[in-house]
Amino acid sequence: MTTSSRWADLGPRVASAIVMLAIAGLAIWSGGLLFNAIITMVVGGIFWELAAMFWPGQGMRALKLGGAAAVAFFAASLLPTxxxxxxxxxxxxxxxxxxxxxxxxEVVPFGLWIMAAGFGFVWLRNALNVDWLLWLIAVVVATDVAGYFAGKIIGGRKFWPRISPKKTWAGTSAGWIAAAVVGVFFTATLDHGFALVVLSVLISMASQAGDIAESALKRRRGVKDSSAIIPGHGGLFDRFDGMLGAAALFLLLIALFSM
Incomplete structure (x- = not known):
């Protein structure tokens, strides 16, 4: 593989990432209905992609299910838990x-995951200090970025070639290290010491697990990307699978430790 082909997707990925970060920043800063509405659109879009993978060529069915998910999610974001x-x-x-x-x-576990993890983001923004949401996003982004560059530059042994042929052990472990660094950076803000560093690595692993779960689904359904609406990234599910994995684990931990 030539150097140019190895980095061919970097330009579109960076441009799309800048746009998504700008939208995310506005939503997080604004909070309230705007934040709920943007997360609703993401959840509805991912649900649409999920349905399209299971019922290919049936656009109206996928649109109906995605629309139902969006309506239900926005309504849920305004209701008691x-x-x-x-x-x-x-x-x-x-x-x-x-x-x-x-x-x-096959499809129900993914539907549950999408709805629960999406609601986790809304709950994080509205019920906890916004710094927790920023920390979660930073962990996932650092994991993704470190994994991408370490995988491209170092390469080496594949992590799980049958499911995700592009992932390497170098990229995976680089993601854990980057997450730990994010945890250290946020220890003063969130006041949880070394426990936050450990939690950051666990969240990083959950993010990677979300990515692997979506990769396994795509392989089973015979598709390369969940859709093609984000240049350089594929679909919403392709871009937010890590976020969904991280949010699901964090929501689960909050539920367990608050019982």
Whole structure:
């Protein structure tokens, strides 16, 4: 592989990342309905991509399911948590009954993951200090960026070639190191000492697990990208799979330790 071809996707990736970071920054700073609305669009879009992977060539079915997810998610973002959970389950139930439930076992876990993790972002922004959300995003971005460059520059042994042929052990471990550095940076802000560094590495691993889970899904469904709406990144699911994995683990830990 030539040097130019190795870095061919860098330009589009950087340009798309700048746009997404600008939108994310505005949403996080604004909070409230704007933040909820942007997360709603992302969740609805990912749900649409998920449905399109399971029912290819049936655009209206995928659009219907994505729209249902968006409506339910936005409504849930305005409701008390207990009631919100019930509303979030509605589009997942629709996934389960599509084509008389023949694909429910495959598609429902992904639907649950998307809705729960998306709600985790809204809950983080509205219920906790915004610094926690910034930390989570920083961990995932650092993991992704460090993994990308270490994988390209160092290369070496593949992490899981059958599922994700581009991932290397060098990139994976570089992501953990970068996450630990982010944890150190945020220790003063979040006042959790070394525990935050450990948590940052766990969140990094969850982010990578989200990426691998989506890669496995795409391989099973026979698609390269979840869609093509983000230049250099593929689809929303391709770009936010790590965020979904990180948010899901953090939400789970909060639930466990608050019981």
């Amino acid at each position: 207990a009631l919100a959970v019930l509303v979030l389950l509605a589009p997942v139930a629709l996934l389960a009954i599509e084509d008389k439930g023949r694909r429910a076992r």
